[in-house]
Amino acid sequence: MSKRTDRELVDAARGGDSEAFGTLMRRHQRRIYRLALHLLRDAAEAEDATQETFVRAYGALDRFDGRSEAFTWIYRIAVNLSLNVIRARKPNRKSVSTEDPRLEGVLVETRAGSANPLGDSENRELGRVLCEGMDALSDTLRTTLILVGVDGLSHAQAGEVLGCPEGTVAWRVHEARKKLKVFLVERGFAPQGEEGAA
């Protein structure tokens, strides 16, 4: 049987095929979790947000109008839920702890892929500074950068998620990267060939 598209799965789920929604969920589960993890910086909250995203998406299936991709529609729900969590906790939490769950992945990856302990250490440090730099951005710039830079969405897809034109996404990504670059340079991570410029 050929692989069904997201839209076909949504249509089937609307018609009462619960397996179809399960397939759709398994297809996008990791990406939604990664998005939530980067937005929330907390593994438990990211897990809850991922669950909640699919539950809410299922609850709103009849309102999916098909004008956008199904996954960008689910992404939008995930972003909204994550932002609600962030807004609710903002006064209490801001900084990145040493147990940042985003860095867990970086550590596992570098240990498995590199035999150079110094490289591991540098990569870990770069990952930490990169996360700090992203956390220093506004919610708007950070979310846009995560969608485009980390998750690999095109500007058009990110525009669908965020409900803004492609040009706005491009501007936000540019701004976010500009600020992130300054942040990295200030902490000694100048891009190659620009060390002296900093």
Next chain:
Amino acid sequence: MNDRRSSPDLGASAEALLSAFPIPERDWERDARAIEARLEDSVRGSTDALLLAAPLPSETDEPSSVSATATPLTNSGVRTQSLTELARRSVEKKQASERQMARESLAIAARQRQHPPPSDAPPPPASVSHVAPVNLARADAPVAPSNHWPKVALALPALALAAAALFWFRHPEPAPLLTNTAPQAAEGAVSASPIAASPIAKPATIAEAAPRGVDPNTLPGEAAPIADPARAQVAAAPSKLGASKGVLKGDRAEVAGAPIDKSLPPDAALRPADSSGGELPAKPSTGAVQAALGSVMSGARHCVAGDDAPSSAVVVFGSDGRVQHVTVSGAAAGKSSATCIEAQLSRARVQPFAAANFSVNATVRPE
């Protein structure tokens, strides 16, 4: 899929890390089953519409042109022209060529009056010489019969051309599409036209100068400046049309009492809405404020879901129509939900106004 284009380079290592940020492995199947278990209790149609709305406010320094009317980038990174721009240019080009044709026709007609071609027309008899030159004001003057017909035959096309030219000169400059300068452009075209100043031309009015097929009474209101894209969207939203019209009418009524530019028509009905130099209403209308708060209130109510008592918020709008600050009191005060309410209510927007700021009380009741 990654769409970086010409964004600043973070360096190879940072780029690699950013674009392939690894996530800690989990038991995804267990997670999926947990979600499926929850789905069994889930009710279709229970999801709040707010979760399906566009998230995130604009950045403070985000160029409004980018968010409102930016033309999309093609895959090659080349910015294309918008359809609006193409349409405007097409209209301008067509009207420019029509005006040029009219000018040329006028020139030909004038030359024919001064130097009638000898080969086409018989030499005018001496008795006809005092009939020329042809003048619109004398068009109904008695002309000697029979032997004057050749001259009249020459004069009639010239008259028709002159009338056509008059018509086109009095036609306004191309009305900009989706812009707020239509009345001014029309007025400029009328005053700049040399024919409009001639004794033959009737006094031009904005109503006459308005584009054909458009009710001139609707123009000033529709052409009121809307600089902020968010406000433009609010103004364009059908559900808020009534409120927007109310605001515009209110603006006009308040502007009527202000000093008016002497170069404009004395009759207020003939002036464009912003003819007093873009003067703003002293404060936003009640309807506009209610509409603005109403659009963000459901989000604020979410923040206090579960609370027993309502919370109050004082929302202060700046003269640019944006919320300057929000002060929360009542049940949510001092809690994280206060921050949530502030964030939600800060998204409200009204039309710009003249006063330094304007505050309004809002009650946020739990859902």
